[in-house]
Amino acid sequence: MKRLIIFAFCWLACSAWGEAEVQLNKVEVATDLPTLARGAETVMTVCNGCHSLKYIHFRELAKLGVEKDKVDGWRGSNPMGTAIASQMPADAAAASFGKAPPDLSLMAKAREGEANYIYSYLLGYYTAPDGTTGNHYYPPTKMPDVLAVAGVTDPAQLAELNKKAREVTSFLVWAADPHAQERKSLGLYVLGYLLVFTTMMYFLKGRIWATLEKV
Ligand code: HEC
Numbered sequence: 001m002k003r004l005i006i007f008a009f010c011w012l013a014c015s016a017w018g019e020a021e022v023q024l025n026k027v028e029v030a031t032d033l034p035t036l037a038r039g040a041e042t043v044m045t046v047c048n049g050c051h052s053l054k055y056i057h058f059r060e061l062a063k064l065g066v067e068k069d070k071v072d073g074w075r076g077s078n079p080m081g082t083a084i085a086s087q088m089p090a091d092a093a094a095a096s097f098g099k100a101p102p103d104l105s106l107m108a109k110a111r112e113g114e115a116n117y118i119y120s121y122l123l124g125y126y127t128a129p130d131g132t133t134g135n136h137y138y139p140p141t142k143m144p145d146v147l148a149v150a151g152v153t154d155p156a157q158l159a160e161l162n163k164k165a166r167e168v169t170s171f172l173v174w175a176a177d178p179h180a181q182e183r184k185s186l187g188l189y190v191l192g193y194l195l196v197f198t199t200m201m202y203f204l205k206g207r208i209w210a211t212l213e214k215v
Contacts, residue, residue, distance in 0.1 A: 022136055024113045024116040024117055024137065025116065025123065027115050027165075027166055029173050031181070033065045035167055035170055036064050036065075036171050037065040037066045039170050040061050040171050041070065042171075043171055044066075044074050044084075046146055047168070049086075049087050050087075050093050050101040050143075051102070052084060053084040053103065053105045054105055056083065056084050056105055057080065057081050058078065058080050059081055088101075097142045099142040105176065107176070108169070108173040109177075114173075121137045122147055122149070122165040123147070123149055124137040124138070124149075126151075127150045133150050147164060
């Protein structure tokens with residue numbers, strides 16, 4: 001009985017503690033090229049002002065379907081195979097914001113909550129009663145409200161911001177594992193090959209044994 005009471009107490013305490021934590025908003029991550037290309041464009045025109053994507057090259061943006069003119073504009077005189085550096089040197093950014101903006105290549109895997117965290121964080125800015133800007137998901141963050149979310153109440157504008165944050169998040173999920181799609185199709189191809197090969201071997205075995213039994 002005593003054990004049961006202790007168990008019930010712990011269970012109640014734990015669930016109360018869990019509820020006190022901020023719940024992340026769930027995002028449905030897109031994998032279609034048009035959405036990824038739109039996400040890439042926002043990341044290159046907004047986020048790249050401060051963040052690098054050191055494991056992604058300009059060529060890969062073109063492969064996603066971002067128009068060549070745009071990719072050319074971003075890369076300037078750099079070759080297509082150049083890794084994407086931040087437009088602001090890390091020490092200058094650290095001096096301006098008090099913290100260097102981290103590289104975003106693997107960010108979708110680097111934080112607990114993964115895609116849901118990025119999505120929630122980008123949309124999590126609000127204006128506090130004293131007029132300062134806060135973030136529900138990373139309260140002490142030094143990153144400004146880059147999508148201009150705080151204070152927006154108009155439903156159409158909010159829907160537009162949600163869409164943008166979803167595109168950016170989907171692009172960052174792709175960036176953290178750009179070859180996931182190719183790997184999946186290669187896996188299917190290998191499975192198909194093995195199936196055909198096994199069937200052929202099965203019939204070949206039957207024929208060989210049929211000849212042997214006659215001998
Ligand atoms: C004006 C500069 C600036 C821009 C533009 C910017 N960021 Fe940041 N970002 C920062 C800084 C500075 C930090 C470090 C914040 C900290 O740890 O306090 C940061 C941190 C982050 C983090 C990590 C948060 C964490 O949990 O550590 C993510 C994710 C992120 N930014 C995503 C983005 C995305 C996506 C965009 C574009 C929509 C973007 N940022 C645009 C400055 C910027």
